[in-house]
Structure formats: C-alpha cells, structure tokens
Amino acid sequence: MESKQLSQSVGERVCSIDQVPVNVRLRQPSTRRPQFLSLNPLINMTLSKDIKRKPPGPASPLALGIDTETLATLQELQATHGDFVSITLTNGRLAYFINDPDEVRKLLVKQHARYRKGPGFERVKMLLGNGLIVSDGAVWRRSRTMIQPAFSRQNVHRLIELMIDCARSTAARWERVATAGATIDITQEMSDFALELILRCIFGLDFEDRILATGENPFAFLSRDSTRDLRVVLKVRESRQLVLDVIRARREHGNRDQFDFLAMYMSATDKEGRHFSDDELLDELVTLIVAGYETSAGTLNWAWFLLAKNPDAEVALLDEAARVLPAPEAIDQEALAEMTFTQQLLEETLRLYPPVWLFTRRATVDDALSKYDVPAGADIYLSPYIMHRTAEFWSDPAQFLPERFGTESVHKKGDQPYFPFSLGPRRCLGEYFSFLEMKVHLGLLIQRFHMTLVSDQDPELDLGINLRTQHSIILRPHLRERTQ
C-alpha cells in the first residue's frame, strides 16, 4: 500500500522464498541500525523485565524492520520459540510476534480498539497524510464510517465498465506486442493497469480533463520510480497539489453528474452532518490511490507468473472465462460471481504472495492475549506470509493449489489462518473491488493470449511494506485464435 519508492528503505535486501535461510543467526544489537524509532521511544514503554506473564523469546535484543531480513528473523523466531514470541528490540521496546490463529483473530477483531498502527507507518505519512490506512482512533472511525458506503457492492458494480475499458486497452497493446513477436514486462504492465484503473475510478472525467491534461500522468512515478530521493519528495508534493486542485475545481464546478469515488467522498457526511474538508479529502484520495493499485497490481503480477508455470490452472481459467465471459458485453456482476475457479486461483495467489505480508500494531492500553500480558506500548508483528505457509495449517504449503479454496474443501475460508485482506473493523475496504478488477482483467486477457515465461529466473522477493518481485517478470504473449 505504499508507493514503491517510499517502501525501499535503506539496507533492504532481497532473496527468493527458497533462499530465506531457516537457521539464520539472529542479529546482535550492534550489527544493524534500528529502524522505525518513534519520535520519542521512551514514551509509553514498559521494560521487558517488568512483565509477569511473558512469552518465550531470544535473550538478546534484536532489530526488526519491514524488510527481507526481518522475514528470515521472524521465521527463525517461530521455529525456535513457537507461536507466541517476545522480543526486546534494540531500541529497548518490547515486541511480540504472534502466529497463533485464535490470538491473531482476537487482536484484529475483538480487541482491535486496544491497538493502533505500529512501526513502519510513520514513513508512509509523508504521502498519505492522515488518511484511512495510517489514521487511528476517532479520526479513523469517523473517516471509515463516511467512506465505507462508497464501497458497497452496488457502487462497485457501477465501476465494472471502467474495469472492462482498462482491460481492453491492455489487450490492444498486447496484441501489437504479440504480433511483433516481442515480450511484455508484466510487472510494469500490472502496475500501469491497476494505477490507471484506480485513477479513473477516483477522478472520472477529470482524469482525462485535468490530470492527463498536465502532460504525462503525474502519478506515473508511483508505478515507475524506484528511487527514494529528493525528486520523489517533489513529485509527491506536486501530485498532492494536483489532487487538491481537482478537489477545488469540483467544489467550484460541481460533480458534472459523475459517478466516481471523488463524488462519493465529497457527498459523504459524518454523524454531525459535516463533510470532509479539502485537506481531509486530499489525504483520503491519495490513500485510495496508493491502497488501490499496488496490492492488486502485485497480485496480478504473481497470478500471471503462476499461470505461466501451471498449465492446468491456465486451461481451467480459460475454460471458465470462455464459458462465463464470452464477450466483453457479457461481463456483469452475475457473470463475475460465476467465476469460481478464478476466485480460487486469486485466493491461492494471495495465500502464497500476500501483498501486505507483515502487519504491525502498537498496544495503546494494557491487554492480555493467550496466557500472556501485553503491556501498553508493546509492538506487535503478525505475518500473513508466514501463517499462510505454516505446515501445521496447510498441507503442501509451498504448492500452488487453487482447489484448496473450493467450497467443499477443508481449506475453505474461515477454517484456516488466512488473512490477506486483514480481519475485523480495519479489514480492507477494497476487497470486493479488487476481486472484480482482477477477474475482469484475467477473464478477458486469458481468452486472447497464452503467455509463456521468457526465462526461468526466479523473480525473488522484494519485501518492503508491500511484497513485490525483485526482478520484473517477462512474458511472451501468443495470440489465441478468436472463437467469436
């Protein structure tokens, strides 16, 4: 959910999932600079030694970040200490790493109000201000209540046409590539596709009239720029200013009967009947751009990779798409709901590669989970990536098996610790939207193209706030014969 450049923290390293060492030696305090120190780390901190009911954990302090090295550390902590681990961080703060499904659920659902967002979110604030993803407490509750209706199924259905348009223009571009016998950087294509779609859904006609009118898409740096230097800071500032200009123009000229997220956000009111201010709208719209494109883009990127490696899944997807979506005109919510295999394929992709692979929280009051005390100020780490691959919960966890998510399967939702969209009141608002956009995209494109991998290079994980591929996935499109 964070833009590429912002999540590339100093010292991030990459490795493939198969290369993540299981028995890596835990780092000692001096070996690594602690990340994400809060402004005043001593506020609200309980020292480890004061906790009476404390879970097991390593004796020496450790540094945890949101990076590939942290994945290896967490995997080892789980292997050595079990499902509930306490860690003293190098900044002196107490942290818990939890893999017990019942306790994870309790924390995210029933006891969520005792926690706020944790380490890592400070960095995202430069771009997102105090929008939904980073806000907490009363500010978050008010915004969530105002925004949630915009994501009703009825509203999302009205955006299906835009999803079809974006998928069709992708198809037209790929046709030219296929005819020329060239290749596609699917990683970049998926970023571009998802970014354009969310911008059109947010700004409607203003996307063409006001945003593209400035020249090149001013948000393109989100999907293209991997640096994190001053130029990016300037681009963030410029793009925030542009969103503010669009908001002001809408205030002046009205919504022109448009149906888009901006119009819905502008008409939302809180309990007192107040609307969002311009600054609040700005933070919420930028949040929506970032939340709405990179997660879906990452999932589609992995989905195309897995399809190219699993011909049976490709055939099943193609059969379903040809049956349910024989023509773009046939696409509507009922047809998309019938795409049960595609749904399973996407769910399995999200199990193996959850874009938000690590959640962090910070306890705001003293709490208890399992048989342990969680003091106010403690940091919490939860990893869908690790839980989705734990053999105790999943058979053959490393295998790509979409049928796990069949309705009759023991792996059906709810029976397993499966939470790519989080759980509870802070669960993703765009879950339904993202499944529809991904089904439209795959359903239309699989009928036009058979995709093959150009090399057997492992794309390797690049872990920041989002899980990405370190190397672009390159595919060769082969045109299928048209049946219609």
Ligand code: HEM
């Ligand atoms: C495969 C696609 C997606 C995945 C896996 C995903 C995952 C998530 C997760 C895990 C969170 C919670 C993060 C946390 O609590 O720390 C979240 C929050 C959110 N997502 Fe998504 N997301 C996806 C697509 C989208 C889309 C397409 C949109 C918008 C159109 C969206 C909008 C949001 C918003 C607004 C929040 C903040 C909710 C809140 O805090 O109240 N997401 N998402």
